[in-house]
Amino acid sequence: MTHTHIPSTHDVAIAGAGPVGLFLACELALAGCTVLVLERAATPDSPFKQLPFGMRGLSSTSVEALDRRGLLDELEVPQRVADPHSRPPGPVARRQAGHFAGIPFHAEDIDAARWQRPPASTPTSLLAEMAELEAVLERRAGTLGVHIVRDTTVTGFDETAQGLVVHTTTGSIAAQWLVGCDGARSAVRRAAGIDFAGTEPEFTGCTALVDLAGAPLEPGRNVTERGMYFQSQPGYVMLQDFDGGAWHDSGEPVTRERLQQVLRKIAGIDVMVKHVHRATTWTDRARQAATYRKGRVLLVGDAAHIHSPLGGQGLNLGLGDALNLGWKLAATIRGAAPPGLLDTYHTERHPIGARVLDWSRAQVVLMRPAPAERALREIVASLVGTRDGSTYVAGRVWGIHTRIDVGCDHPLAGRSAPNFVSQNGATLATALRDGRGVLVDAGGDEALAAWAHAHRDQVHYMMSPNPPGVRAALVRPDGIVAWATDDAVDAAAFHAAAARWFV
Incomplete structure (x- = not known):
């Protein structure tokens, strides 16, 4: 889409057309705002959004959010229900429902009655494909009148008496507000001068689709004295090399030789990597923006917080940001916001982001290959294996325990609402x-x-x-x-x- 097809000014410009940016665009457009999304990638296609790389776990709050906007029915994810409370009759194998630092918890061990909220009418978790989720959100954004411009990168902005002039690699546009949904290296965050402090990485993670030969790898997740490797389906390998993030930060490509060297070191066997189809590296670097709002600039998703993908909470955290911000920013634009409403975006979401970062850091501690951490891991594993432990960890991973301060002390206040039913059957x-x-x-x-x-x-x-x-x-x-x-x-x-x- 070219600039000649879009209005000269918008209520909101969003940098980033990932699922978080698209979901926020839908929220704003639903409330009548004019929205422009600027995406640096030329196309939405990426091999890392395809299976098995592109699978993500949607938490309870994300599933509810999609259902409440009529988006859940457009996804195929309900066919991949991971809800622990819908078991078929008869004997079944214990089902892993998730993990903490690679320590599994099982559906049969979770007691949902202990959670301080009424049962939801949607599953507590689902597996989603990133490519499918983005396609559904982009389709919805289009029906709501959102303009998406690809192959365009935000480079900075200037404040004016009327709002902002947003500069991009293909020109400048006017907007009242600018939202950075442009990832960990957010250009919007840098241009706004918002500090992004945190902790440096302990390991390089690598996820790869490969052809293997030689000594076979043990299936599942394996913590050794030299790191961790995980093999789920044939040829799909994930590993963690506790090198302080040096491999990832070097920018060195994932070659067959390097991957084989690291995999052999961690596994301790002569596995052979014959061919690398796709591979990417990542770290456990954990940082958070000092503020999610600076004037007319806001940060959402990875632009506001980064952490390791252990437990898969990054997408859910970003979707929660977008859901929280969307209606507040829209009300502010319409002149229908009470004083200070937009500031509650930071006060409500920043503490939640901080807790997720600490949750991620705690997992890293338990995955260190040193003897003390391996001993601690055994103790935590025994706790996670109990009914209390599984119920608590599942509640954290799936967002069940999330509660914000809304100034009311009722047990339901600050929590996601039950799916109330009206007298005529509407929900x-x-x-x-x-x-x-x-x-x-x-x-x-x-x-x-x-x-x-x-x-x-x-x-x-x-x-x-x-x-x-x-x-x-x-x-x-x-x-x-x-x-x-x-x-x-x-x-x-x-x-x-x-x-x-x-x-």
Whole structure:
């Protein structure tokens, strides 16, 4: 798409057309904003988005978000359900549901009743293909009027009285806001002068599709005295070489000879790499932006935080950022945001990002090949193998324990909302599909109904005869419970809570 086909100015320019940038573009366009996405790659095609490289685990919160925007039905991922609570009858093999530092936890050991939230109506986790997810999001973005320009890299920006002038390798465009979804080496973050501090890597990871011969590798994940290697399906190999990230940071390509040398060192056997089809390196470098917002510039996804891909939480963290930011930025652009609403993007998401980085660092400690860490790993493995351990780790990995401070102490407040059902059978998930919030009311409270009517451009009113765990609840457009009560509604308390999110 050329510049002659797009308007001269936009509400928001987004750098990066990965799944996080596209999801944010959809959120903004759903709320009526004009959005331009600038992507440095000429095409969306990449061999590293294809199987097996392109498989990612979607957490509970990501699955719910896609369902609430009507995107889950467009994916084939429901056919790859990893939900531990839908076992067929009869004896079945124990199913690995995930891992922590390579230590598996199993579906049969997870007790969802211990999680402090009502059961969700969507799976707790799904496997998704990156290429498919991007295709679905790009298709949705197109139907919402988002403009996508490829083979264009953001190089900087200037602030003006009217907003921003964003400079790219193919020209300059005007926008009110600029969002960096352009990855760990974010040009937007650098241009904004936002610090990106953290910890340096301990290892180089390598993921490769290869032809092997010679001594066979042990299947599964193997921690040795020299590192870790993992073989799942034939020819698909992942390894971790504790070299301080030197191999990755050198920029040296993954040659057959180098891969064979490192694999033999870690495995301790004379495995032969005959041919490398595809390979990429990565590290456990962990950094986080000092702020997710600086003036009219915001950071989302890997531009705001990077960590090792252990546990596959990077995509979910980025999608959560986009879901949190989208409605807040859109309300700000429309002039429908209470004071300070946009600042809550940083205050809510930065602590969550920090926790994920520490979760990643903790896994690295347990994967070190030194004797002390190997001993600690055995202790943690025995804990993860218990019902309490599996339930806790699964809750962390799948985002079940995520809770933000919304100024209300009800057990549901700050958590992803249950899929409330209205008196006519409609669900919360379907009510959220147009990007508005939802006020759930079990008793037909006249004051609640009047408030919802006055704010009908921002909130749906849902009469729900038996909402689980509450008398009434206010749900934000991102599906987070902003306020809830089990008792008769205190009108003053409700209006004070609602004024934090809606005007």
